[in-house]
C-alpha cells in the first residue's frame with residue numbers, strides 16, 4: 001500500500017523534476033539533473049516530518065540553482081546579431097583569448113534553433129572552437145603567457161571578441177595559420193574519437209563514413225586513410241562533394257540520392273560488410289547501417305540528422321556481435337576532452353602543419369556576415385570547414 005508519506009515525497013519529487021524540465025526541456029540534457037534530484041530524495045527517503053520534507057525540497061532547489069542556465073534562445077539566422085556583453089574573467093586554470101577566428105559547426109545551428117542548449121556552466125553564446133591571442137591568464141595557468149597565439153575548444157562562447165579556454169583545452173598555434181587552427185579542435189577531436197577510440201581502427205579495416213564532405217566527415221576520411229584502412233566508403237549528396245572526398249582518400253564514393261549505400265558496400269566487399277561506420281544520420285540509415293556492418297563491426301553514432309526514432313531487428317546486432325556507441329564531445333568532462341585534444345595536437349596537428357593532412361578550410365566569412373555563414377551551412381552547401389573572422393586582432 002502506498003502511504004500518505006510516500007505520496008507526499010513523490011509530489012515533492014515531481015515538483016523538483018518539473019523545475020528541472022522547465023529549465024531543460026531537452027530530456028537528454030536534463031537527465032543529470034534528474035539523477036541529482038533522485039539521489040537527494042533517496043538520501044532522505046525515510047524522513048517523515050512534513051516541515052523537514054519541505055526544507056529538503058528547498059535544499060534540492062538550491063542545489064539545482066547550481067545547474068540553472070538561462071533557457072537557450074531560439075531563432076532563425078536572420079535574428080543573429082552582434083551585441084555587447086560582459087568581458088569574461090578567467091578562472092584560475094583558464095585563459096582569456098582575444099579571438100581572431102572561430103570555427104563554425106553544425107551544432108551552432110542546432111543551438112540557435114533551441115535544440116541543443118550549452119552544457120551547464122558554459123557560456124550561452126554560440127561557438128565551441130577559436131584561435132587568437134592570449135590576453136589574460138588565470139593564477140594557476142603555467143603553460144601560457146599573454147601574447148601567445150593559441151587555439152582551443154570550449155563548451156560555448158566562441159562567437160565573441162573575447163573567449164575563455166580551459167588551459168587543458170588549449171594549444172599553441174605554432175606554424176599553423178590562425179584560420180586553419182580555428183578549424184581543428186571540434187571536428188578532429190570528434191573524428192579521432194569515432195575512428196580510434198570507438199572504432200578501434202586496425203590496418204586493413206573497411207570503413208564507411210556518412211556525410212563524407214562534412215567537417216567531421218572530411219577529417220574522418222583522412223584519419224581512416226592514415227590508419228591504413230583498406231576501403232573507405234563515403235556517402236554524400238552530390239558529385240562535387242564525392243569528388244572532394246575522393247581527393248581526401250575515400251575509395252568508394254556513394255551518392256545516397258542515386259544508390260543505396262548498403263548495396264554498394266555489399267557489392268564491393270562480397271557481402272562481408274565494413275568494420276567501422278561513422279554515422280551522423282541515424283533515422284532511416286540505422287537498419288541499413290546494421291546490414292552494412294561486418295561481424296564484430298563497430299558503429300559510432302554522433303548525431304541524428306535523419307531522425308532519432310527507429311524500428312529495428314535486434315537479432316543481427318547480437319549475432320554479428322556489433323558494438324554501437326553514441327557520443328557527444330561537448331558533454332564530456334574537461335579531463336576527457338583535454339586528453340583527446342592534446343592527443344590530436346600531438347599526433348595529428350604536426351601532419352596538418354606539414355601539409356600531409358588538410359584542415360579543410362573551404363570558406364571564410366567575416367563575423368558581420370554571420371547570417372550568410374549560417375544560411376550557407378544550413379543549405380548543406382559547405383564542404384569541409386567554415387571559419388569566421390572577428391577581424392579583432394592583427395592577422396599575419
Ligand SMILES: NC(=O)c1ccc[n+]([C@@H]2O[C@H](COP(=O)([O-])OP(=O)(O)OC[C@H]3O[C@@H](n4cnc5c(N)ncnc54)[C@H](OP(=O)(O)O)[C@@H]3O)[C@@H](O)[C@H]2O)c1
Nearest residue numbers: 105106190211214215216236237302303305327328329380
Ligand atoms: N557527437 C558529437 O560529439 C559531434 C561533434 C561534432 C559534430 N557532430 C555532428 O556531426 C555532424 C557533422 O557536423 P559538421 O559540423 O561537420 O557538419 P557540416 O559540415 O555542416 O555537414 C553536415 C552534412 O551532413 C549532410 N546531411 C545533413 N542532413 C542530412 C540528412 N538528413 N541525411 C543525410 N545527410 C545529411 C549534408 O551533406 P550532404 O549534402 O552530403 O547530404 C551536410 O552538408 C553534425 O550532425 C554534427 O551535429 C557531432
